[in-house]
Amino acid sequence: MKVLIKNGQIISPGEAIASFDNEQEIQEAYEKIEGTYIKGKELCASIVSKASVKENNIRLINLKGVYMPYEGDYIIGKIIDVNSPNWYFVDLNCPYEAGLHIREASNQYLDTERYGMTHYFNYGDVIFSKIQKVSDTLKIDLTMKENGLRKLEGGVLAYFNPSKFARILGKNDSMIDLIQEKTGTKIFVGMNGVAWISGKAIDIKKAKEAIETVDSQGHMEGLTKDIDDMLKKKVNKK
Amino acid sequence: MSYKKSGRFDKRKPDETRPMEMSIGVLPNCQGSSRVKVGDTIVIAGVYGPKKARPKHEEEKDRLLIKCYYDLVSFSVTDRARPGPSRRSTELGLVIKNALERSIFVEKYPRSMIEIFMEIVQADAGSRCAAIIAASLALADAGIEMRGLMPAVACGKIDDLICVDLTKAEEDVHEGGGATDIPIAYLPSHDEITLLQLDGKISKEDLIEAIKMGTVACKKIHNQMKETIAGKYEKGEMKK
Numbered sequence: 130m131k132v133l134i135k136n137g138q139i140i141s142p143g144e145a146i147a148s149f150d151n152e153q154e155i156q157e158a159y160e161k162i163e164g165t166y167i168k169g170k171e172l173c174a175s176i177v178s179k180a181s182v183k184e185n186n187i188r189l190i191n192l193k194g195v196y197m198p199y200e201g202d203y204i205i206g207k208i209i210d211v212n213s214p215n216w217y218f219v220d221l222n223c224p225y226e227a228g229l230h231i232r233e234a235s236n237q238y239l240d241t242e243r244y245g246m247t248h249y250f251n252y253g254d255v256i257f258s259k260i261q262k263v264s265d266t267l268k269i270d271l272t273m274k275e276n277g278l279r280k281l282e283g284g285v286l287a288y289f290n291p292s293k294f295a296r297i298l299g300k301n302d303s304m305i306d307l308i309q310e311k312t313g314t315k316i317f318v319g320m321n322g323v324a325w326i327s328g329k330a331i332d333i334k335k336a337k338e339a340i341e342t343v344d345s346q347g348h349m350e351g352l353t354k355d356i357d358d359m360l361k362k363k364v365n366k367k
Numbered sequence: 368m369s370y371k372k373s374g375r376f377d378k379r380k381p382d383e384t385r386p387m388e389m390s391i392g393v394l395p396n397c398q399g400s401s402r403v404k405v406g407d408t409i410v411i412a413g414v415y416g417p418k419k420a421r422p423k424h425e426e427e428k429d430r431l432l433i434k435c436y437y438d439l440v441s442f443s444v445t446d447r448a449r450p451g452p453s454r455r456s457t458e459l460g461l462v463i464k465n466a467l468e469r470s471i472f473v474e475k476y477p478r479s480m481i482e483i484f485m486e487i488v489q490a491d492a493g494s495r496c497a498a499i500i501a502a503s504l505a506l507a508d509a510g511i512e513m514r515g516l517m518p519a520v521a522c523g524k525i526d527d528l529i530c531v532d533l534t535k536a537e538e539d540v541h542e543g544g545g546a547t548d549i550p551i552a553y554l555p556s557h558d559e560i561t562l563l564q565l566d567g568k569i570s571k572e573d574l575i576e577a578i579k580m581g582t583v584a585c586k587k588i589h590n591q592m593k594e595t596i597a598g599k600y601e602k603g604e605m606k607k
Contacts, residue, residue, distance in 0.1 A: 139597035142507050143515020143556035164512070166472070173556065175472065175512040177596055192600060193399070193510030195417055195476070224417040224479030266428070267477060292510065348600055 130154060133171075136182040139192075145171040146180070146187060164191045176292075179348045192348055194292035196223040196321045198263050205281070205319030206271070208254045211246045219256065219271060222288065222321045227269035233261065234273050255281040255325060257317050281317060284327035287337045289344040291322035296347040297340060304343065304353055311360040312336040335360065369543075370528035376537060381530035384520060384584050389500070389595040391508045399509025403501040406534060407491035412501035414509040416481035425480075431473040432480035435464040437498055443490045459495050466519070466552040466562035467502055472512040481511065492535040492548075493521045499552050499562070504592060515556030516596075518588035522581035523548045524569055529577050531584045544568065549577055553585040 131148045134140060146162070148171045149155040159167050164176035178189040198204075198221065206227060210218035217229040231239060234249045241248075250256065257279055261272040273279070289297060297318055298305050309316050314328030314336045326336045339356055346352060375381070385406030394400035397413040404410075420426035437459040439448040463485070483505065485498040496519035503517040522531045526543035533548060540546045547567030553560050560578070569577065 139600045141516055141593045141596040142513040143554075144593070166512075166514070168514075168556070173515075175514070176510055177507055177600075179600065191510070193508065195510055197475075224419055224476065226419070290510070 130158075130185060132182055132185060132187060134180045134182060134187075136180060138180045140174045140178050140180055140189070142175050142177065143173055145173050146189070147172050158187075162187060162189050164189050164194070190348060191292040193290060196221070196291035198223060198225065198227070198260055198267070198269050198321075200260055200263055202260045202320045204258055204260060204271075204321040205286070205317060205323040205325050206256055206258055206321070207286075208250045208252060208256065211250065211252060214246075215241065217246070217250055219258070221269070222291075222323050225267050225269055227260070227271050229256075229258065229271040229273070233271065236274060250280065255284070255286065257281055257319070257325070281325045281327075284315075284325050285333050285337065287324045287326055287340050289322050289324065289340055290347075291320065293344050293347040294318065294320050294322070296352070297324070297343050299353060304356065307353060307357060308336055308339045308360070311357070312339070316340075370526045370540075375525070375528070375530065377534065379530075379532075381528060382580050382584060384532040384588065385534070387588065387591060389504060389591060391504050391595060391599055397509075399505040399507070399511075401501045401504035401508060403497050403504065405493055405497045405500075405532070407489055408487070408494050408497045409489040410485055410487055410494065410497045410501040412483065412485045412498065412505040414481060414483050414502075414505045414511070416509075417476045417479040417511070418481075420478060420480040426478055429474065429477050431471065431476040433464050433468055433471070433473070434480060434482045435460040435467070435502070436482070436484045437463060437487070437495070438485065439487045439490060439494075443487045459498075462562060462564070463495060463499055463502065466499060467506070467517065469559065469561045470503065470514050470517045470554055471506065472514065475512050481506075481509075490535075492533055492538050493550070495519070496521050496550050496552070500588065500592065504595065507596060515554055516589060516592045517552055517554050517561065518585040518592060519550065519552035519562065520581050520584045520588060521548055521550040522577040522584070524567070524573060524577065529573055529580060531577075531580055547577075549574070549581070551578060551581045551585070553582050555586055555589045 133145050166175050177192045181188040206219035206221050209220045215231045219227040258271045262270040312332045312335045314332045317325040326333050388404040391401045393402045399414040402411050437456045483502050487494045499519035523533050524547040547569045549565050552562035
């Protein structure tokens, strides 16, 4: 393997990242590194990314991206349809609608003829849910049958680029813990680029600004410290 | 009068393009956007999506649906352009879509669609090429998986001089052989020409030479496009 890029370099689509000698190696690298494609014997980037190279170990930090659903992802969705019998339809901030069957909405049996579909969820409700299954044709099934999965009441939604999800959580959740602690809010972060913030209005505004900053500056180093300083200033001003 | 001897109106070399300015992320309300200035031609492009395909009957089960809208702003040309779609803009939208389609991994986003809007704010020839550059940058800014960035340039012939990036004044030359305009879009990462149109008269040998000159110019534009993207992130993106 021959690395063709430098550490910290910004890579635009179509740029070659590394060249390989045999096919197996290139296939392995393609599966490991996100936002790439194979062109002959070279591995090329397909998304604007920042390179992180450490002794032949390449990692691409995708700076932009579209959320594509995967099994087991924890997401925050909004109910957009309760009219179909036994199905809730959920908007996931991606091109595909997800379905939540009433059987997966709760552990208890519900007589829908008597109580109606709106007994659990109604239009516009926000849920913290998990993707149970994604079919080949990208039909998404959700589930609520797990500890911690629930309806999120009150609060405000903040949107960020899904490729920045890891950065918003931080190492061992350090970033999100910091924001929650400094602003006194409660935050849920979905892998689909949606965050739910609850607390006092002024605190929500601060937390939202912090998340927006992480989203736009996510590729810079020493970000946790910057956010710490930023939130300290805001608190002092008050 | 021979243009080979007298040179071009703005004293450019035959293989020299007009000065270009590019920037990305200029519109906060869409997923990706860009502004491209080629000489006096200015284009603003915005990309929405991928989102649910609408109308539903146009949805493709196995690939991404691309919709391109090319539009001249009323004050972009010397005579006021009538607002709204026209025959010309519909055709150019289709031509640009076909060119861009090759650079996008359409099979990765089944059942969805993207919309690309290109507004020509000021037109001075080569607007479709500028629109392709702007659209390609906006797509990269939107985070859609692409084979590569796609530069485009109009090569051509003014009387007897083969050159690239013709201005409006050069396109309007009628002396001698007149002017020939050949817009090309080129995908440098795969060495492919994705758009080739011809307006005028040209011999086979001259056409091949013009296309070669055009691809060289495209490679230069490609470098500038890469620098534009890198430049935005290296300094740290400014907060809106």
